[in-house]
Amino acid sequence: MMPDRLLPPLRLLTVFETVLRAGNIQRAAAELNVTQPAVSQALKALEDYVGLRLLDRSTRPATLTEAGRILQIGVTEGLDRIAEAVEQVRNLDRAAGQSVTIACSVGTATYWLMPRLAGFYTEQPDIAVNVMTTPGSPEFQPGMDLAIRYGTGNWKDGRIVKLFDERVVPVCSPDLAAEIGGEAGLLRATLLHVRSSDRSWLTWKDYFDLNNLPENRTLGRYFTNYIQATQAALSGQGVMLGWESNTGDLVREGRLVTLGGTPMVPKEAFYLVVPDRRDRKPASDLLEAWIRRIAAGHG
Structure with missing residues (x-):
């Protein structure tokens, strides 16, 4: 030197x-x-x-x-x-100022956020959105600007914005729905189960109890994550409990159909969590505003 x-x-x-x-x-x-x-x-x-x-x-x-x-x-x-x-x-x-990182569960990213991001890029083509996925509810890490969480909204690590409530109802492929005869066929249909240690996770027993139906005794199929169960439902392997945030678009597209009955509405909901930081990026504010607008029209 x-x-x-x-x-x-x-x-x-x-x-x-x-x-x-x-x-x-x-x-x-x-x-x-x-x-x-x-x-x-x-x-x-x-x-x-x-x-x-x-x-x-x-x-x-x-x-x-x-x-x-x-x-x-x-x-x-x-x-x-x-x-x-x-x-x-x-x-x-x-x-750095034109990128933003948002974290959410794998299911929320796959079935709710990612299909909608094209709309954000249409409005903000110069901003890059980095989506960080987690097995469960994401915790803030360095470099993370926003998080979408499912729960009761009582977190203390940022500003909490409610996005939408959840709704859970049986769904299956159109062909399977025709084969089993709709809601009445639930008692003999193959049920798709997702194993979860989350206490807020709703099960088929919860659905049958809510609708005063006898429990289905048919041997079901079990999965370790929701995405696997969704793919099984799409391919006609059985009936799953469809959470609106994940299967709503698939139902609107006609790839899945609901089987009626009283839906389960859990006390938990989806929230956007915004960390309290002085160095907030303008890109983060733009993505927050867009998510709140999209969530307001969540169907």
Whole structure:
């Protein structure tokens, strides 16, 4: 690494480059907003620093000496590289300000958030949304700007915005619904179960109790996550309890159908959690506003 004492002050190099680019001291002084004597003094100081004449003042206009030509190449390339580096740094800052990270469960990301994000990109094409998925309710981590959680909304780690209530009702493929004869066929249909340690998770027993139906004794199929069960329902393998946030779009598209009965409406709901931070990004505010607007029309 070159010792600092071998480098002249950047101000002197800037004056030197400006004189060469402007063509003479007068125009350089105007560009730098200083007097002509100040420019001349800076050139003289630079020559004293390097120990050689940089300009041949015996000609009109003054011309570069051999030492001046060597220094011109280095100064021009050096200042250009500095300018490029500064622009890259600014672009990094702009890129950071134009991205936002939101966390939610895998199911919420797959079936609710991701299918709707195209609408956000249509409105805000310059903002990148990073979606971080978690097996359960996400906890804030460094770099996370927003979180969508399912629960009672009593968290203390940010501002809480209710998005929409949940609704749970049996769903299956249209072909299977026709085969089992609708709601009455639940007692003999293959039921799709999702194993969960979450106490708020609703089960087929909860549904049968709510609707005063005898429990289905048919051997069901069990899954470790909701996405697997959804794919099984789509392929006609059985009937699942469809949570509106995940299967609502599939029902509206006609890929799944509901089987009637009284739906279960849990006390938990979906919330947007906004951490209390002073360095909130404008992109985060824009995504929050968009999510609240989309959630208000949640069908």
